Amino acid sequence: MTDFKRPANPQEFEENFEQLHPIMNATQAHYESSRCLFCHDAPCINACPTEIDIPLFIRQINTNNLSGAAKTIYESNWLGNICGKVCPTEVLCEGACVYNHQEVKPIEIGRLQSYASSVAINRNKHLFEKALDNGKKVAVVGAGPAGISAACELALLGCMVTVYEAKELPSGLALYGVAPYKILNDTVLEEVEYLQKQFGFHIKYQHPLQAAEDFEQLDRAFDAVFLGIGLGSTRELQLEGESLDGCWGAVEFIEMLKTLQHKAMVGKKVVVLGGGNTAMDAASEACRLGAEQVVLAYRRSKDEMRAYEFEYELAKSVGAVGLWNVTPLAILGEEKVVGVLFIETRTIDKKLETIPGSDYTIDCDMVIKATGQNKQKALVQLIPGIQTDPSGRILTVNDLGQTHNARYFTGGDAMNGGKEVVNAVAEAKVAARGIHQYLTENQG
Ligand SMILES: Cc1cc2nc3c(=O)[nH]c(=O)nc-3n(C[C@H](O)[C@H](O)[C@H](O)COP(=O)(O)OP(=O)(O)OC[C@H]3O[C@@H](n4cnc5c(N)ncnc54)[C@H](O)[C@@H]3O)c2cc1C
Ligand code: SF4
Incomplete structure (x- = not known):
């Protein structure tokens, strides 16, 4: 028997899906940040796929430099608040915290990260200045964590970015997949809105790219493309009865x-x-x-x-x-x-x-x-030159996320086969820099 009554209204839903990592208040953040040892060779940094300077932002929180803390976080990870809440910190930064060796509770890095970034979001802090317009136009396909991260980084580097998204809301599986007790939908959407205001990229919703002509049009209108299309629907088991109601x-x-x-x-x-x-x-x-x-x-x-x-x-x-x-x-x-x-x-x-x-x-x-997701093989096959592995993961030719079609870069689930939000964010940032490098080297 389970312990829950069926929720009949939004309030009961919220109670049943109570937040696992509620946002800290200022006193909690000050106390928790004061526990950090600010380790010289901080293992927590190496355990984070986006390599945030964790001791630095914790010290900034502790000295009440909250904008500085948020900037430290966002410089490495464009989804600072979302990742603070949804990352499996137990096996990443917090799992690596030196306190674990002393049988002391590790620093609550994820909650501190969400605290600093959510203050910046709520105060609409403008933390970054975009480079001057470099005249390059880049299309991003998919407004999931990978696409949003790529869009921020490309805009920061001076590119004009347009994002094409199949659904009516941004954030991909961070919105439609991550469990409600880890993050509220509004929290996800607020961070994307905050980033969009800061970087000015445009998202075209309900705009799936689904035919070869769609990609031909992208090729004509843009200098490069980032593919952040994630994975597809749940894989079939090929079992009798799979199409039954329920x-x-x-x-x-x-x-x-x-x-x-x-x-x-x-x-x-x-x-x-x-x-x-x-x-x-x-x-x-x-x-x-x-x-x-x-x-x-x-x-x-x-x-x-x-x-x-x-x-x-x-x-x-x-x-x-x-x-x-x-x-x-x-x-x-x-x-x-x-x-x-x-x-x-x-x-x-x-x-x-x-x-x-x-x-x-x-x-x-x-x-x-819960048997895994299909890859987007059929979609990728519409784009000339792009290669996939037998399972359908998009293959790259270098560690900048460049595909076999030199104008197309990728990152996130579509490339890694399905990991975490933080991996998608990290890979897309690298790919965005790769696109910038490619466009700079191929000025024409
Ligand atoms: C049920 C579930 C729970 C999860 N829980 C966690 C968690 O707690 N913590 C964690 O860190 N990770 C979690 N993950 C994994 C995480 O959500 C993904 O790794 C991450 O979202 C990948 O980001 P992405 O941008 O690569 O892909 P996605 O999030 O899938 O985003 C892809 C986007 O591209 C759009 N798109 C696709 N095709 C097209 C097209 N042809 N044209 C236009 N747009 C298109 C999609 O609509 C979507 O918005 C979970 C995954 C699942 C399935
Ligand atoms: S390992 Fe723990 S104590 Fe050391 S810097 Fe990182 S969070 Fe602070």
């Missing part, structure tokens, strides 16, 4: 939850298939939406799950129950889901095999498949 892909279920909030639908008995972080999120979210029973079913053992331990603990703490070494054979039902037929598995010589005769059914009225 069978959801995790990405689609979470998008529905993030869009409809307390009006989102959930089953009474839910089975989540998968062992990654998205499976943990979906299970947690189903519990918080008021499902009575949530089973997290994974085909290997608990120790082999790809999910971070803390994400599993979080799902468990709200009532999700783990079921290991089972794989689904079919999703059962006539029109609607009524159960999942499982069979037990075991690993022999590192190979997973099913145990004959061990099949059984778990009754449920909702199945959520």
Whole structure:
């Protein structure tokens, strides 16, 4: 049994999805920043994909130089507030903090980061001056974390930037995917609006690029293109019963939850298939939406799950129950889901095999498949010259994110195959600098 009542209104939704990392007040920030040892060879910096100068911004918070702290953060990471809240800090900066070796709670770097950047956002602090217009026009495809980061960096370097976004709102999976108990939708949108005001890039919403002619037009109108298109829909399992009413892909279920909030639908008995972080999120979210029973079913053992331990603990703490070494054979039902037929598995010589005769059914009225996302292979194939690996990840020719089509650069999930927001932000910043270098070297 889970602990939550179905939320009937926005307030109950907020209570069920209470923020894990609420924003600090000034006293909390001052106290927490005073604990930092300002280590000379700070391991926290090396553990951050955007290499923010963490001891510097913590010292700036401590000396009440909040604009300085925000500038330090944004110089390295354009989504400072979002990352402070959604990053898996437990395995990144906070996991590397020296306090861990002394059995003392690490510095709450993520919350301090969000504190300083949210003050800058709320006060609409203008922290950066753009370089003079260099006459170069760059298109950014996708307004997710990668696209927004690239747009900021390119605008800072003096390029004229236009962002093309398929959806009606910016931020990609940071808005439509990240769990509501990590960040509120408004917080995500406020940071993008703040950046847009500062850098003046234009976003064309509900403007998917989907045909070869769309890219031909981009080629005519722009000097270079950044592709921040992320990944696609949830991967199919090729199982009988997958199209039944009540069978959801995790990405689609979470998008529905993030869009409809307390009006989102959930089953009474839910089975989540998968062992990654998205499976943990979906299970947690189903519990918080008021499902009575949530089973997290994974085909290997608990120790082999790809999910971070803390994400599993979080799902468990709200009532999700783990079921290991089972794989689904079919999703059962006539029109609607009524159960999942499982069979037990075991690993022999590192190979997973099913145990004959061990099949059984778990009754449920909702199945959520957290089985990864498809790559955007078909879309990428529309662009001449660009190459992908067999799985569909966009290949690059150098560490600047340049693709086999020299005018196109990329970063984020489309290139790395699906990591975290902070990786997308970091890779896009590098790619934006790569574009600037390419345009400078190819003046014509
Ligand atoms: C359920 C879920 C939960 C997650 N939780 C976390 C978390 O807690 N912390 C964390 O750090 N990371 C999390 N992640 C991962 C993180 O969200 C991604 O790594 C990150 O958003 C990748 O950024 P991106 O810009 O590369 O791609 P995306 O965020 O996918 O953005 C791509 C953008 O491109 C747009 N687009 C796509 N195709 C086109 C087109 N043809 N034309 C125009 N626009 C297009 C899309 O609409 C979208 O806005 C989560 C992912 C998922 C699926
Ligand atoms: S490792 Fe911890 S104590 Fe040292 S600088 Fe980083 S946050 Fe401060």
